[in-house]
Amino acid sequence: MLEGNRVSRISVRGFAVASATAVTTVGAVVGVAAGGEQKSSAEPVEAAAADATLLAEIPAGQQAQVQTASLTAQADIQSTAADAEAKKAAEEAARKQAAKDAKAKKAAADKAEAERKAKEKAEAEAEREAKEREEEEQVASRSAPRQESFPQQSSYTVAEVQAMARQIVPASQFQCFSNIVNHESTWNYQATNPSSGAYGLVQALPGSKMSSAGADWRTNPATQIKWGLSYMDERYGSPCGAWSFWQANHWY
Structure with missing residues (x-):
């Protein structure tokens, strides 16, 4: 009975060691992903060192479970950090692409507007010139003397x-x-x-x-x-x- 309690106590403390190791790993990974300075935590490391010898006392089957749980936790944390970094990179790339697309769209709209105004100006100028020519022709036709010839006479009434x-x-x-x-x-x-x-x-x-x-x-x-x-x-x-x-x- 005492041996069973000892194993249970050791198993719990083994899980504590794994948890401490996982916490340390989480701090390191999150610190790197956030781009901040990594701060060392003495307490989890010391706890892990103090209880490391307890793993040797845990039965082989339970050691495997503890190690698997620890590795799984670390993998999950690293995956979460990687996903966050990938999401951030994707959002930044999307923002840059959106800005690029908006700039290109504005440039195309400005070009189309300039072409429209140029076309309207050319059409108005052509219309004005045609109207001026027509008016000149009308004035010329009204004012130009007709070149009739008249027989000479000694006098005219x-x-x-x-x-x-x-x-x-x-x-x-x-x-x-x-x-x-x-x-x-x-x-x-x-x-x-x-x-x-x-x-x-x-x-x-x-x-x-x-x-x-x-x-x-x-x-x-x-x-x-x-x-x-x-x-x-x-x-x-x-x-x-x-x-x-x-x-x-x-x-x-």
């Missing part, structure tokens, strides 16, 4: 001069042109201003300016009309532009 003007001046500008001629010469192609010397339908000053449209500027109403239309287009943009200026200033 007002009706004949006005008929010439209708054929030369664009229809959209004729009324403005007519308003100016009415005020300047009342459609008299030989009208002369006695004080200034201005001459003709549009009262060119001096009258010789009209020679740029033809040498017969003194006697040919068509030459005077062509010169007057060109003058109004160049200086005011159109006969209607000249008429607006005339209304404000009573000269042009």
Whole structure:
């Protein structure tokens, strides 16, 4: 009976030794896994040293059980520490990959936005240029004098001069042109201003300016009309532009 109690006591103390050894191992492994400084514990080591001789007194079968339990505990602790370290490494790798993916996604979005804006700008510019060309063509078609030829006459009536003007001046500008001629010469192609010397339908000053449209500027109403239309287009943009200026200033 006493021998049985002794074996039980020794077995318990053997387990204590294994436990102390396991605790020491746990401290070392956990300390390394956490990256901290490993601190030695004198008490578990001393306990293990003091009770190490007790293992020799334990029956062989129980020694194997104690050793197996100790090794299993150490393996479990090392596996847990390794799993924790692996999990930490995986989380860090996932974080870095997520940041990399987010950066790449933002760069792709920025590139797409820049390309979209560039395309919209190019389309708007092309549309603006097309509109400007169309407007220029419309202005040119309205303002360009028609190149009709008229037979020379010794004299012309007002009706004949006005008929010439209708054929030369664009229809959209004729009324403005007519308003100016009415005020300047009342459609008299030989009208002369006695004080200034201005001459003709549009009262060119001096009258010789009209020679740029033809040498017969003194006697040919068509030459005077062509010169007057060109003058109004160049200086005011159109006969209607000249008429607006005339209304404000009573000269042009």
